[in-house]
Amino acid sequence: MSGYVLRYFAGGNTAKGFSHLYDSNLRGLDRVFILSGKSALEKKSLIHRVMNNWSGKSLNLEALHSPNDPDSLEGLIIREFGFGIIDGDSPREIGKEFVGDRWETIDLDVMDLSSIPSGTKQEITRLTAKRDHAFDQAYQSYAAGLRVHDKWEKLYIDQMDFKKADYVADRLLKKLFLKNASGKNRTTRRRFLGAATPKGPVDFVGNITSGLTRRFFLKGRAGTGKSTVLKKIVLEAEKRGYDLEIYHCGFDPASLDMVIVRELGWAVFDSTQPHEYFPSRRGDEVIDMYELTVTPGTDELFANEIAEIERQYREQMKAGRIYLAEAKQINDQLESIYQENMDNARMDEVYYDIQKEIKLLAKN
Incomplete structure (x- = not known):
């Protein structure tokens, strides 16, 4: 490349x-x-x-x-x-x-701050505090969203067949790793798959996976083991000595959203909202954790609970985005002051x- x-x-x-x-x-x-x-x-x-x-x-x-x-x-x-x-x-x-x-x-x-009028200095202090408060409010909204998301996950975890999940993961590992890496020092780079921004969620999945020959799209509801599968892939790649690119979740950094081994030409990633993609080229394959591991009819059985959880979650995500947009707007005002003194x-x-x-x- x-x-x-x-x-x-x-x-x-x-x-x-x-x-x-x-x-x-x-x-x-x-x-x-x-x-x-x-x-x-x-x-x-x-x-x-x-x-x-x-x-x-x-x-x-x-x-x-x-x-x-x-x-x-x-x-x-x-x-x-x-x-x-x-x-x-x-x-x-x-x-x-x-x-x-x-x-x-x-x-x-x-900037020579001593030459800036006292009123402007006070405005900088006021805007800085206001911007930082907007960021804090955004993080509080996302934290509340994560607590809601945990309820969402538990609902599906309770309906999941973990033996089937282990079987799906084992089959995938056999597809991904046919041999060990040649002896060399292994490197690991950790990044985020996407980010919460003032514009809403943004990702670079198309760019990051460009040039790879195989892409595995992990589908499924919250709590259906997508991140767990990715963590198993990481452990196997480390054991076999491959260079790794590990992409964390931009919402919950403790969770994984993508793993890439470029030497083998593949990526495996969580392909659900807010970074939902579908097969578009040769070598793409879908692995649906909901269909393969969760009790059939779960969506229908808990339809009302799921709808309410989803409403609460989207509400917190929207609030977080609004606060981030507010923080950017305030920062733009600060930048206009700085530019006058550059x-x-x-x-x-x-x-x-x-x-x-x-x-x-x-x-x-």
């Missing part, structure tokens, strides 16, 4: 608050720039600028999208060069235990310095 751009989320607005997997993707990189500064827009603009310069040059790039603005990037990795650039400000936390000697923090704050010449200087660094890495 030379010249390919892999797009994914490494951070997410979840039922457990803001959750991230940046460390998993930055680990092992030699030269990393961690951007700091009040303006998220300036950091995103710089990352996009670097991305645009290196796109179309027969390089595989990794574009880390922002869950708060999914059309924008919060990170870029050129793994071939050992290079990365990432927005490192709160709520992100870049782990210290694996930071290399050539990792560098760049402070993009060139030094574009300084941003150009930082960009050209980073470009020089990447060119040096490309020669090595």
Whole structure:
């Protein structure tokens, strides 16, 4: 996949608050720039600028999208060069235990706050608190949604035949793994399959699975063992020594939504709402956990309970999205204040310095 751009989320607005997997993707990189500064827009603009310069040059790039603005990037990795650039400000936390000697923090704050009128400073403080409150409200809504979702899962778990579920998983493992990997150091990258955003749920399933020869679509209701199957696949892949891409659920980060072993050319993923897909090409296969493992007639028997649970769940998901949209709207107001005090010449200087660094890495 030379010249390919892999797009994914490494951070997410979840039922457990803001959750991230940046460390998993930055680990092992030699030269990393961690951007700091009040303006998220300036950091995103710089990352996009670097991305645009290196796109179309027969390089595989990794574009880390922002869950708060999914059309924008919060990170870029050129793994071939050992290079990365990432927005490192709160709520992100870049782990210290694996930071290399050539990792560098760049402070993009060139604003002279002392020259800003006191009324503007107060407005920044007010808007920042209001934005953070909107995020907190979103996380509370998603947490409430997860509690409802747990009830949904229990209803189906109580009607599930676990021996049949084990049989389905075992059959799938035999299809996926015909041999062990050749002896090499195994790597695992953890990401999110999708993210809750101000626009609603967003995912990059089509992009992530592009080029794979087989895709297995796990169907079924909540609690029918999809994540459990994926965890079994992970354990088997680790035992056999394969490189792994593990995609966590953007709603409940403890749950898995997709596993990929590119060396074997396949992906297995939870293909239900809000990331529901259907077979569209040769090599696609559906595995319906509800049909294969749950007592027939369960949907009909508990129709009223299911309808009420679904209503409550959608209500909380809608509330969470509205709060995220509110947080973005407030942040846009903050950005308009920051932009009035930005030094574009300084941003150009930082960009050209980073470009020089990447060119040096490309020669090595």
